[in-house]
Amino acid sequence: MAIPTHASWLSSVVPPAHLTVRGTFVADGQSLFPEALARTEHFRVLVTSNTDVSAERGLAQGFDDVVTIAGGGQETHARALTNVALPRLLGHPGRWMLLLNLSDPQAPYEPPRELLNGETTPVGGPLAHLTHLWVARVRRGKVIPDDTQLAWVKRLYRGELQMVSAAIGDLVEFLRQQKRLDSAIIVVVGVHGEEFLEHGGAGHGVTLYEESLRVPLAIHAPELLAPGPIAAPVDLIDLAPTIADLLDVPPPQQWQGESLLAIIDDPQPPPRLVVSYLGDGSRAALVGDSKLWLGPGTAERFFDLRRDPKETTDTLAAGGIGVRIVRSALAWEMAYESRWRRARWGTGAALRPAFAQDLGM
DSSP states (O other): OHHHHHHHHHHTOOHHHHTOSSSSSOOTTSOOHHHHTGGGTOEEEEEESOTTSSTTTTTTTTOSEEEEOOSOSGGGSHHHHHHHHHHHHTTOOSOEEEEEEOOTTSSSOOOOGGGGTTOOOOTTOOOGGGHHHHHHHHHTTSOOOOHHHHHHHHHHHHHHHHHHHHHHHHHHHHHHHTTOTTTOOEEEEOSOOOEESSSSOEESSSOOSHHHHOOOEEEEOTTTOOOOOOOSOOOGGGHHHHHHHHTTOOOOTTOOOOOSHHHHTOSSOOOOEEEEEOTTSOEEEEETTEEEEEOSTTOEEEEETTTOTTOOOOOGGGOOHHHHHHHHHHHHHHHTTTTOOHHHHEETTEEOHHHHHHTTO
């Protein structure tokens, strides 16, 4: 899941169009977010602990400096990567763009021991550095963890999140010392969630349940945005257009997403369709609290997240207005998937006049 997701947010193009759902690279014809900053004279740095976020995969287009730190262990933890990344910005007096790709909150869940407050592996539980094997065995049904073992793995995961939080703190302090914090745009985003047996699975990239799809997205831009939450559903293809809008950078023509600034400023934004994808062609479409899961193949499931936030009951057979709304919205976008531009057409749930005009309707 990670490679198609990184490709989607960097290119503002959905996976079926940027061709990495089943493939392994981003096409040269895509215009990535760092490339859009070429005229703004940003010094663009990528530091990653994920070896797949690389030039070979087409994900380093537009960066001036690329550093990959592989091997796992303490040297690839969030704070270690931050310690490598921040000094690389010094000596460049102009604008900076830093993409810090942290792999901590995924298996193996191996936080520093000092974050565990003396907690130790329970009987039958996995050692921290072997939790990726535990995830695989849970998926195959070879391991059925008890509550104590599951709580231990969740505790390790929480330790990884603590490392990310500490790294963000290091970044903020660095910007403060450089007198750039007030003018900075800081974005914190997850590219996938993690499953911990909510529906019998573990890890990520296998299902389209909410625990895999709901990720944090926070934008700190004190000179440009007032603080506050956004209730409307959004997805990652809108991230690059939003940052570009904040920077007053025109988006490349190929981008399919739209800036979220209008939604941020609207207390009652129009309904939006957002879609998530799996490598087998399955997709989950969401309008408000109505969620349609399509695939694999022609299989369908429907969940009302307001009444059933844990997705325990498939209510597709009952039908209803929610099913019809999401089906219709998704059908429009799938019919014109490679041509869709949210900035002009809106989403399938709230079509703009230009949609009919451009298609001669």
